[in-house]
Amino acid sequence: MESIFHEKQEGSLCAQHCLNNLLQGEYFSPVELSSIAEQLDEEERMRMAEGGVQTEEYRTFLQQPSGNMDDSGFFSIQVSVSCGLWFKLWFSENSEYINSKMKETLGFLFQNGRFVKAE
Template identity: 65%
Template sequence: MAQKGKSQLDKAKTKIFFEKQDGALCGQHCLNNALQSSLFSAVDLSEIARQLDEKERQTMAERGTDTKEYREFIANPSSNFDDSGYFSVQVLAEALGNMNLELVSFESDDSRSVKARNAPLEERLFVCHMEDHWFSMRKFGQQWVNLNSTLTGPELLTETYFKMLLSTLQTEGGRLFIVFGELPFSDADEAFTNLRRTDDGHYVDEGVGHRLGSDQLDEATAMERGLRLSMAKTPAESVRAQRAAFLSRFVAPASGNASSPTSENEADKNAKT
């Protein structure tokens, strides 16, 4: 039964569009993974950034081109993009706006954000920023998936781990945004209509109403390891530690070991922008 459940999930995962990290183009990958298509190129986002810069320049020029603020603005590099391929939140918001989608801070007073803070599992798409790295997490059917481009592929999240990851990002200095509006439909939406991973490590097909087994460690073991690993000193290390705890659920530990070295090393490698 466990193998049957895993096969179903593996098949469903192939329906998820996923761009891996290329240079510092995490903003581009974040948007394309979130929208499940290669909708935006680096050129597209650079043009959006240039237009935002020009609008800001015009606004400042209206106050006078001989002011100190205007001269400093002209002299300094753009705050919306740089030569490495990094893009600002304003660029991502503008790009999503072109798709009739709205990017709103998770911490804002917007009534939708208040609702999301009380029930994050009811949302469909989060955009996350931490230490100059953008990534997205999207719900397909009832299954949350981490679409971080630094990973080797889409990462299926249990509801408990998803909420823990949101909390970790907030407490370790990350920024969270919610995307509101009608998301483009994808094949993954259909693939995960009923299929999802549960907190106790089982695979559930809600369409037929039964569990399909498990090949993971139990949730209590994973959470215990997470507490030990969360002693990391920097925000990035903390997120990597939380992810390593989750990955450890897929690898049985050797006798006497607190966690899987393979999982932790892979997490360190994949979490770097």
């Protein structure tokens, strides 16, 4: 390996920098991640509408901001998972188990106290 790609974190764009560092290149921009987040928001709206668009629950849901992104640059783990990589959530704190999986793993993300394994 000639060099290691590293994107320095700017703002709250953790997901963008994490994915690009994991993949070793500039693969995802905030615009692309925002588009994925908007698609997820639309899917959530459609699922909520299945329960009835006249329900109080649906109307309340429509009043809430996106849970997949915000103006600070935050993107949810669901956005990262929707980027085409295969991820597994790990809840194990057993370092021996994690070490045993290193050879079959592209990389690890650590978010909110959870390991996310990329294969």
